[in-house]
Amino acid sequence: MIAYLGRRLIQSLLILLGVSLITFALLYLLPADPVRQIAGRSATPQTVENIRQQLGLDQPFIVQYWHYLVKLVSGDLGRSYIQRSEVTELIVSRLPASLLLMVGAILCELLIGLSMGLIAAIKRGTATDQTLMVASFVGVSAPQFVVGLLLLYVFAVRLSWFPIGGYGTWRHLVLPSLTMGILGAGWYARMMRSSMIDVLRQDYVRTARAKGLARGAIIFRHALPNAILPVIAMIGIDIGIFMGGIVVVESVFGWPGIGQLAWQAIQRVDIPIIMGVTLVSAFAIVLGNLLADIIAPFIDPRIKLR
Amino acid sequence: MTMKKFLASTVAASALALMLGMTSARAEDAMDPNAKQGGEIIATYKDDVTTLDPAIGYDWQNWSMIKSLFDGLMDYEPGTTNLKPDLAESYEISPDGKTFTFKLRHGVKFHNGREMTADDVKYSLDRVTNPKTQSPGAGFFGSIKGYDDVAAGKAETLSGVTVVDPYTVKFELTRPDATFLHVMAINFSHVVPKEEVEKYGADFGKHPVGTGAFKLAEWTLGQRIVFERNPDYWHKGLPHLDKITFEVGQEPIVALLRLQKGEIDLPLDGIPPAKFQEVMADPEQKARVVEGGQLHTGYVTMNTTMAPFDNVKVRQAVNMALNKARIIQIINGRAVPANQPLPPSMPGYDKEYKGYPYDVAKAKALLAEAGHPDGFETQLFAMNTDPNPRIAQAIQQDLAAIGIKASIQSLAQANVIAAGGDKAGAPMIWSGGMGWIADFPDPSNFYGPILGCAGAVPGGWNWSWYCNKDLDAKAAEADSIVDPAKSGERSKMWSDIYAKIMADAPWAPVFNEQRFTMKSARMGGADNLYVDPVHVPINYDNVYVKDVQ
Numbered sequence: 117m118i119a120y121l122g123r124r125l126i127q128s129l130l131i132l133l134g135v136s137l138i139t140f141a142l143l144y145l146l147p148a149d150p151v152r153q154i155a156g157r158s159a160t161p162q163t164v165e166n167i168r169q170q171l172g173l174d175q176p177f178i179v180q181y182w183h184y185l186v187k188l189v190s191g192d193l194g195r196s197y198i199q200r201s202e203v204t205e206l207i208v209s210r211l212p213a214s215l216l217l218m219v220g221a222i223l224c225e226l227l228i229g230l231s232m233g234l235i236a237a238i239k240r241g242t243a244t245d246q247t248l249m250v251a252s253f254v255g256v257s258a259p260q261f262v263v264g265l266l267l268l269y270v271f272a273v274r275l276s277w278f279p280i281g282g283y284g285t286w287r288h289l290v291l292p293s294l295t296m297g298i299l300g301a302g303w304y305a306r307m308m309r310s311s312m313i314d315v316l317r318q319d320y321v322r323t324a325r326a327k328g329l330a331r332g333a334i335i336f337r338h339a340l341p342n343a344i345l346p347v348i349a350m351i352g353i354d355i356g357i358f359m360g361g362i363v364v365v366e367s368v369f370g371w372p373g374i375g376q377l378a379w380q381a382i383q384r385v386d387i388p389i390i391m392g393v394t395l396v397s398a399f400a401i402v403l404g405n406l407l408a409d410i411i412a413p414f415i416d417p418r419i420k421l422r
Numbered sequence: 423m424t425m426k427k428f429l430a431s432t433v434a435a436s437a438l439a440l441m442l443g444m445t446s447a448r449a450e451d452a453m454d455p456n457a458k459q460g461g462e463i464i465a466t467y468k469d470d471v472t473t474l475d476p477a478i479g480y481d482w483q484n485w486s487m488i489k490s491l492f493d494g495l496m497d498y499e500p501g502t503t504n505l506k507p508d509l510a511e512s513y514e515i516s517p518d519g520k521t522f523t524f525k526l527r528h529g530v531k532f533h534n535g536r537e538m539t540a541d542d543v544k545y546s547l548d549r550v551t552n553p554k555t556q557s558p559g560a561g562f563f564g565s566i567k568g569y570d571d572v573a574a575g576k577a578e579t580l581s582g583v584t585v586v587d588p589y590t591v592k593f594e595l596t597r598p599d600a601t602f603l604h605v606m607a608i609n610f611s612h613v614v615p616k617e618e619v620e621k622y623g624a625d626f627g628k629h630p631v632g633t634g635a636f637k638l639a640e641w642t643l644g645q646r647i648v649f650e651r652n653p654d655y656w657h658k659g660l661p662h663l664d665k666i667t668f669e670v671g672q673e674p675i676v677a678l679l680r681l682q683k684g685e686i687d688l689p690l691d692g693i694p695p696a697k698f699q700e701v702m703a704d705p706e707q708k709a710r711v712v713e714g715g716q717l718h719t720g721y722v723t724m725n726t727t728m729a730p731f732d733n734v735k736v737r738q739a740v741n742m743a744l745n746k747a748r749i750i751q752i753i754n755g756r757a758v759p760a761n762q763p764l765p766p767s768m769p770g771y772d773k774e775y776k777g778y779p780y781d782v783a784k785a786k787a788l789l790a791e792a793g794h795p796d797g798f799e800t801q802l803f804a805m806n807t808d809p810n811p812r813i814a815q816a817i818q819q820d821l822a823a824i825g826i827k828a829s830i831q832s833l834a835q836a837n838v839i840a841a842g843g844d845k846a847g848a849p850m851i852w853s854g855g856m857g858w859i860a861d862f863p864d865p866s867n868f869y870g871p872i873l874g875c876a877g878a879v880p881g882g883w884n885w886s887w888y889c890n891k892d893l894d895a896k897a898a899e900a901d902s903i904v905d906p907a908k909s910g911e912r913s914k915m916w917s918d919i920y921a922k923i924m925a926d927a928p929w930a931p932v933f934n935e936q937r938f939t940m941k942s943a944r945m946g947g948a949d950n951l952y953v954d955p956v957h958v959p960i961n962y963d964n965v966y967v968k969d970v971q
Contacts, residue, residue, distance in 0.1 A: 148836025149881065152843070156480055156558025157871050157883045162573055163560055164881065166553035199472045200624050209643040265675070273679050280685065281676045282669065283645055370671035372470075372644030380469050385836040 128402045135398040139391055140181050148385045150197050194388040203392040207374055213283060214373030218358050220289045222351060224297025225304055233308020238335065240313060248305065255302030260361055264295040264368035281370040292369040296361050300354055304347060312343040352408025356401040453659055454947060461967035462665040465688035466672040470644050473627030476612035477550040477557040485609060486957040492612035492632030495524050496603050500964045501950030503863035505603050509613060519598030519904030526589045530656045532615045533637040540591040545616045548579045559610030565599040598902035600912060604862035635661040635963040644671055662966035687942040690959050698754045712939045714953025715767040717860035719760050722817060722930040723851045723885040731849060735792035737927035741778035742785035743824045749816045750933050753809050757933035763868050763920050765934040767955060770865030770916035785824045797825020803841050803848040805855035806832040814852050842885035851885050863955060865916035869897050873923055886928035893919055944969045
């Protein structure tokens with residue numbers, strides 16, 4: 117177990133290093149000159165050169181990358197070119213909102229996805245099953261931008277049940293969580309359905325039925341706990357999908373998380389922020405996968421860590 | 423030798439207004455008699471505000487916010503482009519136009535309670551020009567004596583700025599500079615207190631302390647910025663509002679929905695293009711839309727150093743090929759056709775100038791004369807955000823009609839700017855999304871960086887690489903006319919310069935964008951405050967709400 121963990125940690129670090137190198141190189145290769153952006157259109161060539169020197173952007177690529185890494189190790193992500201604030205501070209101030217949204221989204225996708233999958237499996241082959249599966253298909257394929265605006269229009273503008281975007285109370289959280297959750301719910305519904313169908317075919321379920329147990333007891337006591345485990349183990353992997361989703365969903369709902377920060381930084385070619393958010397996202401994804409792997413054997417004893 | 427001095431003081435304003443040919447009515451006099459005191463409003467923006475440091479902030483979103491937190495020696499009458507003294511009570515200009523002496527108001531206090539003096543003015547200018555500050559506006563102060571040494575890091579202080587006494591500051595310039603009063607009104611010259619700048623260092627932009635009408639009460643990153651009325655503001659009676667909450671991170675479409683529900687007062691990113699016709703078709707909503715000009719021109723540059731655009735006939739042919747009315751339809755008619763570099767609300771704009779007509783036959787003939795009877799192939803660069811690719815396609819079709827086959831290179835903004843700043847980078851660029859918006863309302867501001875030789879350098883903004891030494895000399899001559907009484911003459915000189923540029927046709931001017939600001943029914947104040955040409959997008963200090971007592 118310890119050896120496995122050690123190996124996985126080293127792997128994770130290498131992945132993060134790779135991500136940082138690739139992102140840094142891509143941003144370096146952009147034809148856009150960050151110094152020109154800082155200096156503004158009225159700057160003299162001398163001003164431009166001064167700033168280039170101060171930021172160390174006159175150095176060769178490998179030196180710049182090395183400097184970045186050295187600072188990174190001490191937790192310093194540099195300062196935004198446009199906002200001039202510490203990138204760490206900008207990200208830290210926005211992380212809680214993104215985490216909250218992620219929790220909300222996970223709750224939504226589990227609640228919706230699992231119940232849809234469960235009902236579909238029980239009503240297998242009926243019109244209910246087909247309707248739910250079509251719905252899950254729509255959920256998986258609908259662009260989040262459209263889903264978000266649709267939910268906003270119906271539940272916030274027309275019905276006034278929830279505020280139109282913003283951040284602060286639980287009521288603000290519902291629609292963005294739902295938007296993010298619907299995508300995952302579609303996947304979970306399909307996985308839950310097939311997992312449940314699988315379990316319902318097992319001998320122990322047949323035995324339970326033969327013993328004359330009530331249908332509800334069979335499903336909730338015997339089948340569900342076994343069917344749900346492999347599905348739950350997917351949550352760690354979901355984080356990667358969420359990281360992509362928050363950029364869109366946070367923009368639609370005015371949710372002050374790191375997705376919005378990333379989107380604004382990309383538009384302004386604010387390289388230190390783009391680097392910082394990419395690294396934090398990569399870290400979250402690596403961590404999620406790692407946790408999913410570590411938890412798996414506890415959920416399903418057949419899996420062993422090697 | 424007698425020193426003839428030009429004096430503009432608020433005390434003798436009316437008498438001098440005639441003599442100097444400039445309006446310097448006191449802003450106090452111009453205040454709206456219907457204005458009500460108090461009340462709170464909510465404004466929204468899509469993007470978080472980058473910084474509120476006057477030395478750094480340089481986008482249309484923070485521009486007016488900074489103007490409400492800080493003040494400069496000069497400002498403009500609300501809603502107009504007319505200069506007026508602000509922190510300065512009066513100023514004198516030496517006859518040679520090289521020395522400007524400002525008398526400061528007494529009793530002006532920073533938000534931290536300390537009185538603002540001439541030392542702060544000097545400090546603020548030393549700071550903005552210091553390369554360590556990395557100010558995008560440092561270049562505006564190039565005419566001040568000692569600028570080069572400070573810019574080169576050889577000096578810490580501008581030798582041309584002298585504190586005569588606590589309420590008098592003197593500027594010596596290396597050349598007469600007619601734009602200097604405007605330079606003293608732009609945000610980069612706004613006055614900051616040294617102790618607060620030193621306290622917060624690079625984070626001063628998040629903790630701004632100025633002398634302005636509002637002070638910063640709260641800034642929650644990514645969520646909201648709250649401005650509170652500065653009760654000690656030197657300009658009695660301003661601001662009208664007690665509080666402005668800027669909610670950020672709101673998509674324009676969401677902001678519009680919230681406005682329609684009465685949740686917010688000002689969706690400051692404007693009306694989303696997809697909703698524009700719907701809003702304008704509804705009389706109730708349309709009544710709350712204010713339309714105004716802005717100091718903006720959208721244009722197509724042609725690289726005058728690249729064949730075949732090195733031939734003036736080809737450039738003139740392109741000018742005649744563009745159907746500007748049709749291009750404007752693409753943006754829902756939110757612009758007026760342009761025939762010269764300057765926008766109509768800019769001094770120096772020539773109403774008589776007719777420009778190149780839309781004439782396909784004539785354009786073809788010019789191309790034939792230039793040796794391209796069958797046209798040629800070229801590239802048109804454009805920014806990749808809506809509506810620019812669609813506009814580029816319209817231009818492409820217009821060019822195809824005279825035989826020019828232009829392929830569209832639709833790229834991110836920074837990449838287009840990089841291509842334009844590379845001499846061999848881009849034959850043609852549609853400027854949309856990057857079009858020139860004036861820093862200050864003076865005709866010279868449309869010349870130097872974008873049409874003058876100084877901008878035709880690698881990384882510069884003169885994407886036509888047009889460099890006419892004669893016009894550079896004429897521009898310098900015009901800018902040396904500092905006497906306000908001769909401002910008419912100076913404007914005329916600038917009109918001539920732009921007419922000569924148009925004869926050489928390095929650009930095809932396409933349109934001047936109009937601004938459309940939407941507001942809630944409770945917002946009051948003259949329309950021009952909501953499309954203020956200088957306090958862009960709106961003048962926060964002077965607007966008010968009607969539903970307070």
